[in-house]
Amino acid sequence: MIYTLDLKFLDxxxxxxxxxxxxxxxxxxxxxxxxxxxxxxxxxVEEKGYQMEDIRHVFITHIHLDHAGAAWALxxxxxxxxxxxxxRQHMHDPSKxxxxxxxxxxxxxxxxxxxxxxxxxSEKLKTVEHQEVITIGDVDVKAWHTPGHAVHHIAWQxxxxxxxxDVAGVKIEGGPVMPPCPxxxxxxxxxxxxxxxxxxxxxxxxxxxxFGAIPAGRIKAHLDELEAGxxxxxxxxxxxxxxxxxxxxxxxxxxxxxxxELSAAGVTGEKYELYENANPAWMSVAGLLRxxxxxxxx
Numbered sequence: 081m082i083y084t085l086d087l088k089f090l091d092x093x094x095x096x097x098x099x100x101x102x103x104x105x106x107x108x109x110x111x112x113x114x115x116x117x118x119x120x121x122x123x124x125v126e127e128k129g130y131q132m133e134d135i136r137h138v139f140i141t142h143i144h145l146d147h148a149g150a151a152w153a154l155x156x157x158x159x160x161x162x163x164x165x166x167x168r169q170h171m172h173d174p175s176k177x178x179x180x181x182x183x184x185x186x187x188x189x190x191x192x193x194x195x196x197x198x199x200x201x202s203e204k205l206k207t208v209e210h211q212e213v214i215t216i217g218d219v220d221v222k223a224w225h226t227p228g229h230a231v232h233h234i235a236w237q238x239x240x241x242x243x244x245x246d247v248a249g250v251k252i253e254g255g256p257v258m259p260p261c262p263x264x265x266x267x268x269x270x271x272x273x274x275x276x277x278x279x280x281x282x283x284x285x286x287x288x289x290x291f292g293a294i295p296a297g298r299i300k301a302h303l304d305e306l307e308a309g310x311x312x313x314x315x316x317x318x319x320x321x322x323x324x325x326x327x328x329x330x331x332x333x334x335x336x337x338x339x340x341e342l343s344a345a346g347v348t349g350e351k352y353e354l355y356e357n358a359n360p361a362w363m364s365v366a367g368l369l370r371x372x373x374x375x376x377x378x
Contacts (some may be wrong), residue, residue, distance in 0.1 A: 082241065084287065085124035087117035090147070090193075094252050094291045095358045096146055099243055100128055104303050105217030108137040109159075110243040111289050114149035116195040121150065135224055137216050141245025142233040143167040144262070145181060145194040147289060152198040162214060164225065165207040167232035172198045184363075208234065226278070229260060230269020235274075240284030240296075249275050249306040250290040250359040256345040257302055258338075258355065259310040260290075261364035265365050266371045275307050290358040315330060317368040321376070327365050335361045 081102045089095040098121055099110040115119055122132050132154065139162045140148040151161045151171060163171060170177045174197045182190050208214065210225040210233040226247040230330040236243045249257045259271075278286070279300070286294040286302070294302045316337060320330045342352055372376050 082238070082287075083128055084292065085121060085128075086291075087113040088120045089113070090357050091115055092354055092357060095354055097287070097289050097291050098124070099287055100101060100125060100130070101219060101238060103217035103219040106130075106134050106136060108139065108216050108219070108221070109154070110139045110287075111133050111147050111245070112138060112150035112154060113147070114145050114194040115153060115197065116149070116193060118150045118153055118195075118299065133322070135159050137214075138162065139214075139221060139234075139236050139243070141235065141243065141247075141289065142230045144230065144246075145157065145169050145177075145197065147245060147363070149194050149197055150199050155200045155204040156198075159204070160206050160209050161204055162206045162221075164232040164234050165209070165250075168205050168207050170232075172201055174200055214236055224277060224281075226274035228267055228274045230265045231267075233274075237281065237283075240282070241287060242281065242283050242285070243276065243287045243289075244278070245289055246370070248278060248286050248288055248294070248303065249309070250355070251288055251294070251302065252291050252354050252358060253349045253351055255351060255355065256342065257305040257309060258342075258359050259313060259364075260359045261304060261310075261313060261367040261371075263363075263366040263370050266327075266367040267374075268310060268371060271310060272307060275303050277298070279303055281336075314368060314371065317365075318372055321369050321372040327369060330369070331362050331365045334365050337361075338364075 083100040085098045086093055087096045096111050096113050101108045136159050138154050138159045140151055178197055208223040212223050214221045224235045226233050226235045229246040233247055235247055246260050249259050251257045284296045285358055
């Protein structure tokens with residue numbers, strides 16, 4: 081059995097999920113959410129009949145704080161943390177990750193959104209290679225390295241179901257698919273290759289961390305919409321980069337561009353707030369500018 085756990089980020093529903101999977105060796109967890117939602121995670125796990133200490137295996141899609149910020153707390157309770165090799169050092173010593181996040185969000189924003197992050201001992205960090213299979217009881221978990229959103233991204237497959245982190249985009253309450261493009265690792269071509277990989281897997285379901293499940297019959301359209309949106313956002317940003325415009329000048333224009341896209345799809349009011357909480361438009365400005373700088377100058 082697979083359970084979607086709503087972590088009630090910023091006291092709102094349908095924004096950040098974790099996933100509890102029952103196995104013959106006890107429950108495993110995919111994603112942890114930020115430490116700011118650790119209480120909600122604990123409550124959701126207990127509602128399914130388990131204690132946090134019962135979780136001995138945690139699989140994170142990547143090390144961004146909304147996906148892995150509470151991994152250290154589960155490691156302290158005895159869990160092993162499975163992750164991409166590129167993310168290991170940052171989970172063992174999160175000082176650079178915290179410094180980068182603090183520059184982006186400020187001290188107040190860090191406390192409000194993510195809370196804290198602590199080092200995870202080396203012996204608790206288990207790096208996983210592309211296509212490697214981890215067997216927990218009667219459940220096989222297969223790793224697909226899926227860069228594009230982040231170089232340290234893994235989508236985890238269990239049977240015909242995939243836990244996609246951010247590589248399959250953001251889609252909330254039946255709204256449109258949006259590509260989260262925060263700095264520093266956005267690479268459009270790599271992301272397209274990862275989307276093609278997902279297309280090839282013959283999946284029954286994709287579980288989005290932001291937020292919910294995409295059934296087999298909608299996967300093709302979902303991935304097509306994601307790729308089209310990714311290319312559209314990148315194309316919008318290119319002339320602004322080429323004109324040498326500053327991020328602070330571009331940001332309100334891009335925010336309005338995204339708001340209009342969402343509004344055209346019927347996303348307004350509280351639903352718009354959910355999209356902004358899960359994938360704030362301003363975050364994608366720096367990521368897309370950095371992508372074009374790398375692509376056009378290297």
